Every structure is written in C-alpha cells, then in structure tokens.
Amino acid sequence: MKNDFTPAKLTIAGRCVALGILLPMLFHGVPEAGPRFLPMHIPVLLAGFFVGWKLGLLTGIVTPLLSAILTGMPTFTPPMAFVMMFELAAYGLLAGLLYKRTKNIHVSLVVAMIGGRIIRGLAQWVLWSWLVPHLPFGWEAYVTLVFVTALPGIVLQLAVMPLIVAAVIKAYNPIDAE
Numbered sequence: 001m002k003n004d005f006t007p008a009k010l011t012i013a014g015r016c017v018a019l020g021i022l023l024p025m026l027f028h029g030v031p032e033a034g035p036r037f038l039p040m041h042i043p044v045l046l047a048g049f050f051v052g053w054k055l056g057l058l059t060g061i062v063t064p065l066l067s068a069i070l071t072g073m074p075t076f077t078p079p080m081a082f083v084m085m086f087e088l089a090a091y092g093l094l095a096g097l098l099y100k101r102t103k104n105i106h107v108s109l110v111v112a113m114i115g116g117r118i119i120r121g122l123a124q125w126v127l128w129s130w131l132v133p134h135l136p137f138g139w140e141a142y143v144t145l146v147f148v149t150a151l152p153g154i155v156l157q158l159a160v161m162p163l164i165v166a167a168v169i170k171a172y173n174p175i176d177a178e
Helices: 007-027 033-037 041-051 053-071 080-102 105-131 139-149 151-172
Strands: none
Touching: 007 033, 007 041, 007 053, 033 139, 033 151, 041 053, 041 080, 041 105, 041 151, 053 080, 080 105, 105 139, 105 151, 139 151
C-alpha cells in the first residue's frame, strides 16, 4: 500500500500551508488585492499537484483556517473562512485527483478551479442561510465576486500554474510518481 503521508510529502504540504498564509499578507496591503489575485489559491493548487489529493484536501482545509486564526484573513464573519475551507479543499482534492488520473496540468487546473468555485457557492449558500438567515444570499453578487472580481487571479493561475508545475516536475521528478 502506498503511503500518502511520507515525510517528504508532509514537508511540501507544510510549505504550501505556510506559503498560503504568507502570500495573502503581501497582497492584502493593497485594498481588494486578495479577492482579485487569489494568493491563497496558488499554494493549495500546488499542494494538490505535488503531494496528491489527500494532502491537497488537507492543505485546503488547514490553510484558510490557520490564516484566519493567525492573521485575521479571511475573516470568520460572515463565514468567509469556512467558505474558503470548502473551496480550497475542493481545489486541492480535484487538482491532485485529476492530475494523478490524467497527467494533464491544464485540464486538471481548469476543472479544479471550476469545481472549487461550485463548492464555494454551495457552501456559501448553506452557511449564509444558516448563520445569517436575515440577509438573503445573492447569487449575482457571488458570481461577480468569484468570476468578475477574481478575473486577474484566474488569469494569473491559468498563466503561471502550468509553468510552475511543469518546471518543478521536470526538475525534481515528482514525489507522487508511481
């Protein structure tokens, strides 16, 4: 049986969590830069590609939670930290699972990005309805935030992620290789 939690993989996942806490701190000095450039998403997607879906999923859960506790970003109100936990967990899971199956960086990335946004919308709708039922959940505002406002981050991810993944795989022979 293959061990998905080797010291090397845990180290990479830990570095992705740390990067997922540090990168947003750099971006959040500029108003609205976080929601526009999505700096926390990149390390979680990288975790999915480099250490597989299980640790990618855990990285996606842990990163926004630790960041919220340590830096206050994302906030716990409205339930943004919890919404991001679902979204980023889906990114890590889908990127790792699809890349393992297809070995296609672009397909894995695009499907993970779309899937994560769908999961985020569902989580946000459920949590919003449960925690702040007096405020209606607006799907228009959600779509605007995750697609229009986030367009620079989406373009950045689509442009940079395949280059990073391909370069690391070429240079280091992936840990997840079977």
